[in-house]
Amino acid sequence: MLWACILFPQLAMDGVLRHRADADSPLALLAGPAQRRVLQAVNPAARAIGLRPGQSLIAAQALSQDFATADYNPVEIEHWQQLLAACAYGFSSQVSLHYPRCLLMEVHSCLSLFGPWPRFEARLREELSALGFRHRITVAPNPAAARILANVHNGLVITDADALRQALDRLPVQHLGFSREAATAFSRMGLRNLARILAQPRDSLSRRFPAEVLVQLDRLLGIRPLALDFHRPPDVFEQRIELNFDVKSHQALLFPLRRLTADLAAYLAGRDSGVQRFVLHLEHRAMADSQVQVGLLRAERDASMLFELTRDRLEQLQLPAPVLAVRLAARDLPRFAPERRQLFDERPQQSLPWEQLRERLRARLGDEAVHGLSACADHRPERAWSTQSSIPQPISPLRPGWLLAQPQPLREASLHILAGPERIESGWWDGDDVRRDYYVIQTRSGQRGWAFRELGSQGPLMLHGWFA
């Protein structure tokens, strides 16, 4: 067995930089609570102006104002690790994320497929560089040693035990993968490298150090194996159909769409899950994909339903350019729980259940056209209604049920004022300060309305709503 370790020394930074056009201007990643932001990682340009990981943001700003910042995001890092593992999985079936920020892969068994190591390595590096990740690669007869060597080497290949021992002997104790306490203890005893440590009698060492230290020593020398969890490709559905010609009409897209949704349904059935959200990508030449987002209220997997829903949405889309390929990606694959129906379904034949009606309306009219209504804590009436908020709050009975989108002047002469004024002064914080006296009025025809006059104004009353 031969193990390669690919270490990503700047994983978080590279993950951020690959999205940025200005990769060469100073950038620092920030972590820590808002009161004490700390630089977690810096790119070379930032390093050049004196920024260092571990500095406080305040200290860094004292040095320079000319650097950009981004959040250090552990979730992102996990994502990149998965991506990189998936990439390595294309080369070897034994890929492990055992150590953070690096990949271990068994390479001996792949040499027959990918050619001798130098060629294999070149290909790996090419692929990683294309993805935008800096890396160091070492090869050793056991995974622990490969990992340790990657701390100080790049490109080192060791295939036999003697050479390994030679290479390890010189490594400083801080880099040998011991806990910080053990490493400190060794160095405080003057045992600054592996050779010096191994020169001590084993029982003397075992009296002084916890068992993990000896285990790590054994692993480095290959005496004891390292148990690894191997990477499994993620559970997502993603399928792409390249079209043979430039498609300009919706009609021509329906066939591939039917295939994709059918495959998705089959895949879902195979793993006994449903899909709640998926995206249909329409790929164009030299421009970003058009996307059709499909969201469902609950997990579904019925092929025809998936197709119908997607078609409804697709047909609303204006194709900005010819389509070259369609791709369906589904990530949200929850378990499928079929709805239980009563034996004798009592619903009338033609009526739709509310959920399906709502979905149908949303699909036909668009997400924007159908929404709930709820109260929002703002004294300004026009802001007291919200169409997004999902937590319904009771609406005061003294507020009209129908609020006009635009208040309009009330020209009627014989108004009867029933109540008021109620004064509302609020909203200075967003530049839209409102200062009004509101009255409940009754028109000649007996309609009750809600009208206001700006404070200090002499103008007509402005009608703002009607009571039911």
Add this chain to the structure above:
Amino acid sequence: MTGYAELHCLSNFSFQRGASSAKELFERAARLGYRALAITDECTLAGTVRAWQASKDAGMPLIVGSEMRVEDGPKLVLLAEARTGYQALSQLITLARRRTDKGCYRLLVEDFPASTEGLLAIWLADDDAQHAPWLQKLFAGRLWLGIELHRGTDDAGKLRKQLQLAQACDLPALACGGVHMHARGRRALQDCMTAIRHHLPVAEAGAYLFPNGERHLRRHEELAELYPPRLLAETLRIAERCTFDLGQLRYQYPHEVVPAGHSATSWLRRLVEDGARWRWPDGVPVSARSLIEHELSLIAELQYESYFLTVHDIVRWAREQHILCQGRGSAANSTVCFALSITELDPTRTGTRMLFERFLSRERNEPPDIDVDFEHERREEVIQYIFRRYGRERAALTAVVCSYHAAGAVRDVAKALGLPPDQVTALADCCGRWSDKPPSAERLAEAGFDPNNPLLRRVLVLTGELIGFPRHLSQHPGGFVISEQPLSMLVPVENAAMAGRTVIQWDKDDLDLLGLMKVDVLSLGMLSALHRCFDLIERYRGTRWTLASLPAEDPATYAMISRADTIGVFQIESRAQMVMLPRLRPKTFYDLVIQVAIIRPGPIQGDMVHPYLRRRNGTEPVNYPSEELVPVFERTLGVPLFQEQVMELAIIAAEYTPGEADELRRSMAAWKRHGGLEHHRQRLTTRMLEKGYEPAFIERIFEQIKGFGSYGFPESHAASFALLTYASSWLKCHEPAAFACALINSWPMGFYSPDQVLQDVRRHDIEVRPVDVRYSDWDCSLEPGGAVQPAIRMGLRMIRGMREGDARRIETARRQRTFVHVEDLILRAELDARARERLADAGALQGLAGNRHQARWTVAGIEPQLPLFAGQAPIQEAPPALPAPSFGEELHTDYATLGTTLGPHPLTLLREQLSTLRCRSSRQLLHIEPDRLVSVAGLVVGRQRPQTASGVTFVTLEDEFGMINVVVWRDVAERQRQVFLQSQLLRIDGHLEIADGIRHVIAGRLTDLSALLAGLDVRSRDFQ
């Protein structure tokens, strides 16, 4: 009868609710022709004294009250009709506050006393009669139903229902305003404070915001539109009934301090006579005798005996516990206080012209003020004694009202307006640390903000309004109020954040205004150090010194001070002080008093330092603005340096009464925050012009008064401090080993680290011995050494991360028997792995286990011994093949584990390299002529940017011979920011400036040489 009195009004002492100060409220109420104004902050009387002051200024009667919500009960506004009512209110608040953590309250129905005589109640009911019966019983004939209309959704309906309720309960109803701000214009600030209180951005706080700005002091016409006339008229009935005035409060001194059979006067005389006999065993000198008689008669006349007796009682107890203390402040430096041991400053010997009367004046109707400093580490004992002696009911700490500074205000406002945390921090950074002004447009632009952005403008306007508002109450570090009656009858008492502490709701200015007695029990690290030093000397030499017995006016001590050889000395050890010492060359005690006072922001900003210096060195004639001011300014060569001098000047040259002069002092301390110096300027100017003073002189004096600002340093404090300065200087001069030892054992304190203190003492040829478990105690100690001075043995406390308990067990075990080997040490002193590793790494096991590497190896191999094998010899192992630590390794480990090294200074090792770089040492620098170009290098031990020096940073470099003072101007620092801020070992190319014997290198170019340090060792590690 027309008119209106507002009976429910919050000031900004209802924290994060009230959006106007009492001053603003009273001024507006007066303008609107209100008949009276009640300040009813929520369950607090913290703002009452300020409201009282504002009410007197505005000529509008104050009604003292408080708004409170009874738990599971009604919301009430309680108003003090008479003194008994005030006392009941204060006690109620105390009960409600003491029950909960700081900042909250819980008022229960059962808290109300059986009799609420003198207390009126306004019930703010919510349409529900259920609480009426007990309220009516409790406040029979003194209960009203308060109706508050704010142009809400249905005012007419509300009024109707409330009137029905009043009728149903047979209660009189009245109008009140629920006022949260003086004028409608504060609506934004009030919303903002609400959002701050709920930790929400304003945009999300809608549910908590008031729907409009009606909760202000409204005009009479507006009120008349809303309320029937009888509801308005009813408020006047209450206003007429409430005759209580804060001035009616009477304070009584505690009785304990006078034993039975004595009057306060006779007992004070007795104690002073005893003290005088003890101070002057050979007979009281005539001068002292006459001072005593004079002071005692003044004290008797002003009836301040109990105050002196109370302070004496505290000091007496402390002395019995061998706690070192020293009084300061007005009245402290009197002969009486000297006799009572409140101060060690002998007024007959100092040669100063300080007069007791200056500190205690007939005209100023205000109690004397004595602050007592105690040893830092033992002050808590004194505090607990006071609580014990007078009981928690009768003794409490004074409050400190923490107000919004610019940074805090901008932070809260920006957060409330929804700015992201990074920007909030950046905005706060744009404000100076203690600034009281919103950041300037330039500063904001510099930090990348657009000052014209509407959101930012809103932030700045609101910040400007919020600055100076009280934010919360905190505890004074040691200001005690002690009274004969339970304090809660005088002022509410609440819990402090610190467990076991109770705090009254008034701060020291409030107490001053009401004439309550206060004793400041403060702490001073130097007193701890002096105590330790006296102990060390006594143990080593058998001589016991005290502050009073140290030889006075010792020329050797003054010579040392004039050389600026003052590392570790009290007050005059900072770099600014050290630069000044060779120029001022103090020769007498009073010179020290000036020295202590002159290097302070006040005199520096008022530009008094240089005139004084020139006059003292004879390069400028000493002259006085007028003959009558000669006695005032004589002792400071015509330059005003002390607060007292400004007050005297006002009295003599501008015909202030002593009381007015005292008001001037107060204004000086507060003008930065509150303004209010303008009328003094006019008054001083007019009167002094009349008397023929030069306008230029008047202008300068006034600038100096402003310069004193919050930093004004009174002569009386300076004198007390100077005594400690002299004592510490004398000890450093004559007992340098003991002094250094005591300083380190009292660390953290002062400007210098133990490393710097030890280097200093070694430069004075005193031997310092390494930590060694065979000899070291927890503290550093003295061992027989050189001919005169003992050697210093470093204590185990020097070892980073060492615990005192471990060290004490080592001491005990060693006293029983010397340690034979490491195992013996570890087992007998019961040292765990952490302690052994610390000892081994620090080199403290050298004598038992060899070098650090061997020691660490050895301690790691020692296993807990089972009882069965107790006493067996350690397991025999083959000696390990461990390399010995290198020179560089030892140096690094010394710094990492002890913070200092006894080996060569790192720069000794680098000197050769530095010489090839043509860097001079601090020693060579002494022989270089001024204005020459020089290069120097050293470890950066200090970077100071004084507020008083614009744009200059003072950098202190240390090398093997001492310190090098470097001045870095702003442009150099900006240009080489990174090198300037990050170098550990810094090279400076520049030129040498010499003035009055002080050498500065003015930096032209900076170079980071830190890499050389790393070269001393394979590992790179922080040095400091």
